[in-house]
Amino acid sequence: MVNGLPGKMSSEVLKVVLERGLDIVPYSLTAESQPDLLFRLQQINHCPNITLLKPSQRDSEIKKIVRDYSRLIAVDYTHPDAVNSNALFYQTYQIPFVMGTTGGDREQLIQSTLQSNTYAVIAPNMGKQIVALQTMLDKMAQSFPHLFQNYRLQVTESHQQNKADTSGTAKEIIQSFIKMGAHFDVNTNLRMIRSPKEQQEELKIPTEYLSGHAFHTYRLTSPDNSMEIAFQHNVLGRNIYAQGTVDAVVFLWNKIQHKEPKKLYNMMDVLME
Ligand SMILES: NC(=O)C1=CN([C@@H]2O[C@H](COP(=O)(O)OP(=O)(O)OC[C@H]3O[C@@H](n4cnc5c(N)ncnc54)[C@H](OP(=O)(O)O)[C@@H]3O)[C@@H](O)[C@H]2O)C=CC1
Numbered sequence: 001m002v003n004g005l006p007g008k009m010s011s012e013v014l015k016v017v018l019e020r021g022l023d024i025v026p027y028s029l030t031a032e033s034q035p036d037l038l039f040r041l042q043q044i045n046h047c048p049n050i051t052l053l054k055p056s057q058r059d060s061e062i063k064k065i066v067r068d069y070s071r072l073i074a075v076d077y078t079h080p081d082a083v084n085s086n087a088l089f090y091q092t093y094q095i096p097f098v099m100g101t102t103g104g105d106r107e108q109l110i111q112s113t114l115q116s117n118t119y120a121v122i123a124p125n126m127g128k129q130i131v132a133l134q135t136m137l138d139k140m141a142q143s144f145p146h147l148f149q150n151y152r153l154q155v156t157e158s159h160q161q162n163k164a165d166t167s168g169t170a171k172e173i174i175q176s177f178i179k180m181g182a183h184f185d186v187n188t189n190l191r192m193i194r195s196p197k198e199q200q201e202e203l204k205i206p207t208e209y210l211s212g213h214a215f216h217t218y219r220l221t222s223p224d225n226s227m228e229i230a231f232q233h234n235v236l237g238r239n240i241y242a243q244g245t246v247d248a249v250v251f252l253w254n255k256i257q258h259k260e261p262k263k264l265y266n267m268m269d270v271l272m273e
């Protein structure tokens, strides 16, 4: 069940689900302000009509959906303001979920998922190549905790103009560098680019990707300015996240089948497996 239609990430996930031949539940949680009742991907012939359920409608519909689709796994690409309430909804009805939506209260998200004992994969980035970089930086932080002692960290993240929050991926990666001793002040060391003009002129983002891209650079400079090291990941479009998301769904399904006692996972777990 791909939630957040007709949003951009959920549409891309729906496309990958259909391309991979997995079954789709023809319902999707949507925003209260959504004027349409149905959604369909025009470019895929066998895409079913998907009924859109607003927050005010979903409680009355979900029991029947859970009954009719006993293998239901929810995927959530909605809005940072909806992360925690949507997670509580999945937890209340014991619906396993893959949470790709960023923002919200992340600690509460983790704690409520653990307490509810619901199977879930939660990650702000489902792109496996980027998750591999995150894993490597995590390991670096464990092995070399003082590697960037007193280095200055400068972060630039560019996304589509309507992105509602600071990149969740950047927030996690910054924590790894802080663990390695780097100095980072969110007010002076983070540049968020949301202007299409700057994105085109400075970053050379092709016009067709102004509505969906993620260009991140993490630059560390030594205290005496004699050394600089940078890490970069630049993504056009959203396909890599959708591919990773569907891998996470399959991963979660296997965990449920094996009745794994561990129920909460992140994308590093998916990648390692
Ligand atoms: N984990 C990952 O790999 C990735 C995560 N993301 C994250 O996914 C999220 C969505 O991104 P994106 O698809 O680009 O955003 P979009 O704005 O394109 O889509 C979000 C959709 O969710 C709808 N929505 C709003 N509130 C609710 C609600 N309460 N319940 C259900 N649906 C709701 C929106 O409706 P309306 O527009 O009417 O408000 C919209 O249709 C963001 O948090 C983003 O950071 C994005 C890419 C990769």
Ligand SMILES: O=C(O)C1=N[C@H](C(=O)O)C[C@H](O)C1
Residues within 6 Å of the ligand: 102, 124, 125, 159, 160, 163, 166, 167, 168, 169, 170, 212, 213, 214
């Ligand atoms: O909104 C996006 O587009 C993205 N969101 C995620 C984030 O906040 O880090 C992942 C990626 O940057 C794309």
